[in-house]
Amino acid sequence: MSRLSTENEALAREIIARYPRPKSALIPLLHLVQEQDGYVADDAMEHLAELVGVTPAEVLGTCSFYEMFIRHPVGKYKIDVCTNLSCQLVGGEELLHHAEQKLGIRPGGTTEDGMFTLEDVECIAACTEAPCLQVNYRYEYKLSNEDFDQLVDELRQGDRPEIPNHGTLGLVRQHIAPDRLAGIAAPEVTGTPAWFASRQPEPEAAK
Amino acid sequence: MSGRSSTASNNYLPFAPGFVDNDGPKIVSTRFGYEDSHTLARSLATGGYDGLKLALRRSPAEVAAEVKEAVLLGRGGAGFPAGIKWGFMPPVWPRYLVVNGDESEPGTYKDRMLMERDPHQLIEGSLITCYALGLNQCFLYVRGEMAQAQENVAQALNDAYAAGFVGKNILGSDVSIDVVLHWGAGAYIVGEETALIESLEGNRGMPRLKPPFFPAAKGLYMKPTIVNNVETLANVPWLMLNGAAEYRKFGSEASPGTRMVAVSGHVKRPGVYEIEQGVVSFRDLFYGDNYCQGIRDDNELKAFVPGGGSAPWFFEDQLDLLQEGRDVGSAGSMLGSGALIVMDHTTDIVKACLRLVRFFARESCGKCTPCREGTAWEEKVLQRILDGHGRPNDIDLLLEIGKNISPGTYPVASFAEQGLDTVPFPPKQTTICPLGPSSVAPITSAIRRFRGEFEAKIDAAQSARVEA
Ligand SMILES: Cc1cc2nc3c(=O)[nH]c(=O)nc-3n(C[C@H](O)[C@H](O)[C@H](O)COP(=O)(O)O)c2cc1C
Ligand code: SF4
Numbered sequence: 001m002s003r004l005s006t007e008n009e010a011l012a013r014e015i016i017a018r019y020p021r022p023k024s025a026l027i028p029l030l031h032l033v034q035e036q037d038g039y040v041a042d043d044a045m046e047h048l049a050e051l052v053g054v055t056p057a058e059v060l061g062t063c064s065f066y067e068m069f070i071r072h073p074v075g076k077y078k079i080d081v082c083t084n085l086s087c088q089l090v091g092g093e094e095l096l097h098h099a100e101q102k103l104g105i106r107p108g109g110t111t112e113d114g115m116f117t118l119e120d121v122e123c124i125a126a127c128t129e130a131p132c133l134q135v136n137y138r139y140e141y142k143l144s145n146e147d148f149d150q151l152v153d154e155l156r157q158g159d160r161p162e163i164p165n166h167g168t169l170g171l172v173r174q175h176i177a178p179d180r181l182a183g184i185a186a187p188e189v190t191g192t193p194a195w196f197a198s199r200q201p202e203p204e205a206a207k
Numbered sequence: 208m209s210g211r212s213s214t215a216s217n218n219y220l221p222f223a224p225g226f227v228d229n230d231g232p233k234i235v236s237t238r239f240g241y242e243d244s245h246t247l248a249r250s251l252a253t254g255g256y257d258g259l260k261l262a263l264r265r266s267p268a269e270v271a272a273e274v275k276e277a278v279l280l281g282r283g284g285a286g287f288p289a290g291i292k293w294g295f296m297p298p299v300w301p302r303y304l305v306v307n308g309d310e311s312e313p314g315t316y317k318d319r320m321l322m323e324r325d326p327h328q329l330i331e332g333s334l335i336t337c338y339a340l341g342l343n344q345c346f347l348y349v350r351g352e353m354a355q356a357q358e359n360v361a362q363a364l365n366d367a368y369a370a371g372f373v374g375k376n377i378l379g380s381d382v383s384i385d386v387v388l389h390w391g392a393g394a395y396i397v398g399e400e401t402a403l404i405e406s407l408e409g410n411r412g413m414p415r416l417k418p419p420f421f422p423a424a425k426g427l428y429m430k431p432t433i434v435n436n437v438e439t440l441a442n443v444p445w446l447m448l449n450g451a452a453e454y455r456k457f458g459s460e461a462s463p464g465t466r467m468v469a470v471s472g473h474v475k476r477p478g479v480y481e482i483e484q485g486v487v488s489f490r491d492l493f494y495g496d497n498y499c500q501g502i503r504d505d506n507e508l509k510a511f512v513p514g515g516g517s518a519p520w521f522f523e524d525q526l527d528l529l530q531e532g533r534d535v536g537s538a539g540s541m542l543g544s545g546a547l548i549v550m551d552h553t554t555d556i557v558k559a560c561l562r563l564v565r566f567f568a569r570e571s572c573g574k575c576t577p578c579r580e581g582t583a584w585e586e587k588v589l590q591r592i593l594d595g596h597g598r599p600n601d602i603d604l605l606l607e608i609g610k611n612i613s614p615g616t617y618p619v620a621s622f623a624e625q626g627l628d629t630v631p632f633p634p635k636q637t638t639i640c641p642l643g644p645s646s647v648a649p650i651t652s653a654i655r656r657f658r659g660e661f662e663a664k665i666d667a668a669q670s671a672r673v674e675a
């Protein structure tokens with residue numbers, strides 16, 4: 001697909017302004033692209049390169065390192081089943097196997113109707129609630145095979161409106177009102193904050 | 208948080224899935240009993256930001272001294288005292304604080320809970336730390352896959368900025384500090400502090416060589432940077448409010464305070480527990496009524512991981528050890544990230560070992576050869592043993608590959624009574640970061656203790672081959 005929309009470009013500029021160097025915003029911006037399009041397209045990476053002042057190859061370099069960025073369209077719901085040790089011990093692999101049967105796809109695959117993509121993932125920090133999975137990064141804990149079937153049916157029928165489409169992460173964004181901002185400076189700007197200097201016991205007692 | 212089974216009996220609270228109240232002292236989980244524990248209103252109604260107010264009335268040096276006196280051990284893995292680390296910063300500005308919320312070590316579940324259930328506590332702890340260090344730019348790095356944590360932290364920051372706790376002129380004072388939410392995109396290695404910094408600069412998350420790139424001296428943008436774990440900083444508001452002396456009343460002399468531990472696998476009541484550091488034995492934790500209440504079906508314990516997927520395994524011989532960093536270290540492992548994984552006697556050890564090794568092979572960043580190539584070979588050899596295609600010299604081959612990643616004696620739990628040496632931990636490494644050596648830990652642990660199980664699989668493969 002495409003470059004960022006006008007609205008998203010404004011959002012991108014707001015995000016960039018929160019960092020001492022523009023390139024630091026790259027991962028959040030790639031997420032923004034994925035939220036807009038569902039995946040990361042070449043055009044979008046070129047747009048990001050312009051926005052943060054690096055080459056498109058550098059954007060691709062970053063993008064390709066991180067597992068969450070996907071360079072082609074995937075299902076509306078990405079189901080990530082954890083099979084790492086804590087989950088494996090109590091049935092994570094069996095759950096994955098059941099998911100393969102139910103959806104008729106292997107990890108990495110997408111159902112023909114474009115609804116589901118299945119992945120076999122590493123620990124998602126819910127190890128005490130195993131076996132577990134994420135649907136578009138929202139948790140489901142302690143699933144039986146029946147729970148899984150029910151989940152899939154609900155998603156198919158649109159009964160889980162709280163789960164956004166693939167690509168959208170947090171539904172709340174950080175916004176800093178300009179008059180509340182302390183002030184983000186480039187790393188080249190040296191000097192101690194005035195409040196710190198004035199609270200030092202001795203003139204040169206900097207730590 | 209919409210876990211469908213989150214009301215299962217071992218969940219103390221449906222809104223903090225997995226948290227189990229063990230009636231012990233609480234420092235970081237004090238608000239988990241409230242459904243709205245993540246809101247500013249609840250935080251303020253229960254002493255939120257009082258620690259910050261107190262800190263601002265003291266000098267930054269006094270605040271840092273209080274934390275140093277408390278011996279606040281890092282909860283991210285290495286257990287290094289935060290107060291001492293803070294002292295390593297040279298007098299150079301700008302300087303940065305980066306909060307490590309990348310939690311992805313296998314078995315670890317506590318930073319996510321702290322971010323989701325009490326983001327204001329973390330923000331307050333980060334602000335007090337910024338104040339103590341004299342810096343005004345803090346980045347809170349939340350793991351990419353944690354959408355809910357990102358939402359709750361974003362909402363908390365928005366509310367705290369609006370209410371004057373963060374940003375310009377904090378609480379009407381001259382102190383101004385920005386806290387920026389940053390989020391990752393799926394890479395375990397980014398939890399390593401120098402990789403975290405690379406990632407925060409917008410690069411591929413590959414670790415930097417230490418020395419010279421110790422973050423405290425040359426970190427974000429090559430400026431002095433402190434990286435601390437979420438749980439470490441979540442302790443700071445309580446510590447400020449109650450003082451180092453009170454803090455030291457909990458836990459042991461060497462490891463004061465409490466720690467969040469996640470116990471998973473084959474226990475009757477898996478969960479996240481806040482326990483006093485250094486005073487609870489592994490046996491208490493796994494079998495105690497206040498804790499995990501025993502192994503499932505009263506099965507026998509086979510092995511356990513004491514501190515996350517990177518930690519060498521322990522066995523019933525180590526059950527009576529206290530969860531004290533020093534003791535666990537001299538027994539050949541580490542408490543790491545507070546992740547305990549329990550395996551009962553039904554566990555296929557080769558399969559369990561392969562699963563952890565596969566994790567490291569998948570997550571190796573590829574920067575150094577012994578790790579990139581070695582982890583892939585380790586996985587391949589273990590997979591063929593498990594699949595019934597093992598070769599007679601595969602065990603030696605596995606150990607040999609391990610030696611190329613961490614030379615010298617292997618870090619495994621000591622079995623003095625079996626005539627085996629105590630070995631030093633952490634291991635020596637031929638790699639840039641400890642991820643490579645971490646892949647060796649499960650292999651050496653499993654082979655040293657359960658060599659017979661590997662041999663049985665290989666022998667079966669051999670006889671199948673002969674018959675064919
Ligand atoms: C491979 C690897 C992964 C790590 N992952 C994490 C992590 O997810 N979270 C964390 O806090 N520390 C992690 N660490 C430890 C950090 O490098 C660093 O020591 C820690 O964040 C410092 O915080 P602390 O002193 O407060 O513990 C990891 C280390 C390594 C080598
Ligand atoms: S040890 Fe592995 S993860 Fe660490 S820097 Fe080397 S290749 Fe990367």
Ligand code: FES
Pocket residue numbers: 082083084085086087088122123124125126127128130132313314315
């Ligand atoms: S091992 Fe599955 S969530 Fe941690």
